[in-house]
Amino acid sequence: MSHQNFEGLDVESIRAEFPILEREFDGQQVVYLDNAATTQTPDPVVDAMSEYYRRHNANVHRGIHHLSQEASERYEGAHDRVAEFVNADGREEIIFTKNTTEGENLIAYAWGLNELEAGDRVVLTEMEHHASLVTWQQIAKQTGAEVEYIRVDDTGRLDMDHARELIDDDAAIVSAVHVSNTLGTVNPVSELTDLAHEHDALSFIDGAQAVPNRPVDVSEIDADFYAFSGHKMAGPTGIGVLYGKRDLLEEMEPYLYGGGMIRKVTFEDSTWGDLPWKFEPGTPPIAEAVGLEAAIDWLEGIGMERIQAHEEELAAYAYDRLEAEGDVEIYGPEGGPDRGGLVSFNLEGVHAHDLTSIMNDHTVAVRAGDHCTQPLHDKLGVPASTRASFYVYNTREEIDELVAALDDARQLFA
Structure with a gap:
């Protein structure tokens, strides 16, 4: 399979750093379009982790x-590198x-379990991932918010007039996806953060x-908290990042306890580390x-x-190719x-799961389901959808x- 070069990118050279993209099933080379779930990992990241272990x-x-x-220097340095990457004010x-x-x-x-109370409002979006929706839903039940x-x-965009109605003086926190993992919508997160701050709410x-x-x-976004995952950015699984403004993190009590996070421990009480x-x-x-630091460098x-x-x-x-098909809803x-x-x-x-199975017969890897956005799919009126998601190594x-x-699929379900 030949691959076109996009302006400014040598896709062929990039793909060469991902041996997994050369894999074949039944004589067909894999087409990996499931990057919103997990991206593949380039050789420099694998090499960096192997060198650490060796x-x-x-x-x-x-x-x-x-x-x-x-090991400590490498681990602490990774915090510094991530801080630089997203322009945080230091590893803290x-x-x-x-x-x-x-x-x-x-x-x-x-924060939420300690600060929220009856009368407070948690403002989410209808396109939230379950990571946000389910979590805040359960915290609200415990706090009365x-x-x-x-x-x-x-x-597929947010109704910002409705956002301005909901984000008022009762709002305590606004939690929103930057980019929807189902709709692909890029949300105006700076505007949402500004709205939150106008009413003394967090974002x-x-x-x-x-x-x-x-x-x-x-x-620049000015969010109070911002989170992301290593395995969706050419890095390893098992590591994510939570950015938080230093003054807020200093005020918050820990969420998990144990070794490594303490300053002093007695039989009666404990104090926390920096x-x-x-x-x-x-x-x-x-x-x-x-590995995450190596991924950022890459x-x-x-x-x-x-x-x-x-x-x-x-x-x-x-979008244009699928829209031209005539019988595809995007x-x-x-x-x-x-x-x-x-x-x-x-x-x-054709049900999304059936379509995805047929795609797999062609060694095209896509994902079917509700993509951890069940309420959004309910609003769309469909039980599931098929998602193709792209990364730097994908091609037309x-x-x-x-x-x-x-x-x-059309022939099988005609």
């Missing part, structure tokens, strides 16, 4: 021997978690689908932090602006700056293969 492996913050010191504002979901839970329990949802309009932004494929500046370690109890994801070596342009071009091309905005690098759709007369030819596979 030469530096030890527990951090617990030993004075050489290996422990090296960068907490390593397992994933975006854990970051959401950390704030919900460490109420949850309200900013409407999604017919174009939490779920950046799982944004940080991997576009420049993100948390200081940021960010206060929120990182136990043995942390050390090798994964090394991404910035390409250029986040170029990655964003590449994804927008692929999304627009996929969800979310048309291709362009309002859409991230994914397209969710349904083929008339792969989208053509996706579209070609639709003919098999």
Whole structure:
């Protein structure tokens, strides 16, 4: 399979760093279009983690021997690198978690459970991932707060007039996805944050689908909290990032307890360590932090602006190709700056799970289901959708293969 080069990107060279993309099933080379779930991992990231295990492996913050010191330096340095990547004000504002979901839970329990009360409002959007929706829903039940949802309009965008109605003086926190993992919608997160701050509310932004494929500046967005995952940005699984403004994190009580996050422990009481370690109890994801730093180096070596342009071009091309089919319903905005690098759709007369199975027969890897957005699918009036999601190594030819596979589905379900 040959691959076109997009303007400014040598896609062929990029693909060469991902041996998994050369895999074949039944003589057909894999077409990996499930990047919103997990991106593939390039050789430099795998190599960095292997080198750590081969030469530096030890527990951090617990030993004075050489290996422990090296491991600690690598782990702490990874915090610094992430802070630089998203323009946070130092490592104190960068907490390593397992994933975006854990970051959401950390704030919900460490802040929400202690601060929310009856009469407070938690403002979400109708396109929230379950990581946000379910978490705040359960916290609201425990605190007496109420949850309200900013409407999604017919174009797949947020109804900002409705947002301004909901974000009032009763609002305590606004939690919103930066880029929808179902609709692909790029939300006006800076505007939502400004609205929250006008009413002395906090803002939490779920950046799982944004940080991997576009420049993100948390200081510019001014969100109080921002979370994302390593495995969606060419990094390893098992590590995520929670950014939080330092003054807020200093005021918050820890969410998890144990070794590594304490300052002093007696039989009667305990005091907590400095940021960010206060929120990182136990043995942390050390090798994964090394891998995440390597992933950031790799991404910035390409250029986040170029990655964003590449994804927008692929999304627009996929939207146009699918729309031209006539019997395909696409969800979310048309291709362009309002859409991230994914397209969710349904083929008339074919359930999404059946379509995805047929795609797999063509070794086209896509995802079917509600994508952890059941309420949004209820609003759309469909039980599930098929999602094709793109990354820096994908090409137009792969989208053509996706579209070609639709003919098999039509014939089977005619």
